[in-house]
Amino acid sequence: MEHQSVQSESNSHIEDNTSNNHGWQKVTYAKRQRKTLAKPAATGNSIPNGSSISGGETVFTSLEKQSEERRRRIEAQRAAVLADVEAPVRLSGKKRDDDYEEGDETDSEAVENGKLEEKKLVKAKKPKKPKVTVAEAAAKIDAADLVAFLADIMGSYESQEEILLMRFADYFGQAFSAVNASQFPWLKLFRESTVAKIADIPVSHISEAVYKTSIDWINQRSYEALRSFVLWLLDSILADVASQQAGPKGSKKGVQQTFSKSQVAIFLVLAMVLRRKPDVLIHVFPKLKENSKYQGQDKLPVIVWMIAQVNK
Numbered sequence: 142m143e144h145q146s147v148q149s150e151s152n153s154h155i156e157d158n159t160s161n162n163h164g165w166q167k168v169t170y171a172k173r174q175r176k177t178l179a180k181p182a183a184t185g186n187s188i189p190n191g192s193s194i195s196g197g198e199t200v201f202t203s204l205e206k207q208s209e210e211r212r213r214r215i216e217a218q219r220a221a222v223l224a225d226v227e228a229p230v231r232l233s234g235k236k237r238d239d240d241y242e243e244g245d246e247t248d249s250e251a252v253e254n255g256k257l258e259e260k261k262l263v264k265a266k267k268p269k270k271p272k273v274t275v276a277e278a279a280a281k282i283d284a285a286d287l288v289a290f291l292a293d294i295m296g297s298y299e300s301q302e303e304i305l306l307m308r309f310a311d312y313f314g315q316a317f318s319a320v321n322a323s324q325f326p327w328l329k330l331f332r333e334s335t336v337a338k339i340a341d342i343p344v345s346h347i348s349e350a351v352y353k354t355s356i357d358w359i360n361q362r363s364y365e366a367l368r369s370f371v372l373w374l375l376d377s378i379l380a381d382v383a384s385q386q387a388g389p390k391g392s393k394k395g396v397q398q399t400f401s402k403s404q405v406a407i408f409l410v411l412a413m414v415l416r417r418k419p420d421v422l423i424h425v426f427p428k429l430k431e432n433s434k435y436q437g438q439d440k441l442p443v444i445v446w447m448i449a450q451v452n453k
Contacts, residue, residue, distance in 0.1 A: 273319040275405055276346050282316050284350035291358050302366035313406035325405050328385055331442035340449040343405050344412045356417040367414055368424045374411040378443055379434065415450035422451050
């Protein structure tokens, strides 16, 4: 009987679903439906071991509250820790931003200061040499010091006249080493000035005592040694002529180097030798005629100046 009742309910349910589903049928089973409906009722009052207790909702509510409170405490602690960590980070970030802003100014100032310091260092390493005139350098030559120098080299090289003459020239080379080419443009002077004007250059700048000490010492040297010495001085002058004509980029290969940086000393020593021993030029002239390096329009001013010294 019960089976027929269930069957009729099932059929009735199928007919209702059929009318609602427009001809589609949905098959259901009464036993499964009853079991499904029975489970929610049992769930609320059961525990994991299958038994049921009264007040189950209260137990679960309490557990949920405890769990919620514990979760909130954990989140609060975590938030507090994060706040402690993030605060210095934000502060340090702010400081970095401020540092960057200040650093930008500091770096720019440091670069400018660095450039200034670099310029100062460059200036300190390469200071401008003061311009020294021929007259200023000549005024510093002391006759007594020259006498002592000549006595010293005579004791060391008495029998070696060529070395004595080279050391003599070197003494004046050191004395006029501070005079640069701009203070003694001899080639320009020789080309643009009269013979009378250039005849006393640069002898007129030294004192009478220095001049007399020098020519007295030169007078003791032999003609043979003086002739070679005069040719050596002349070669040094002509080498400077070739260097100036070659331009600032360099001089010709094989050009003889002078004993010092000063052309003033070369002209001074050559002038004193020719004035004290004019016959030396007579011994030199055959050599000047034979060798082509002493000939030419560019050498003529120097030869004329040498002749002017002999006439003094």
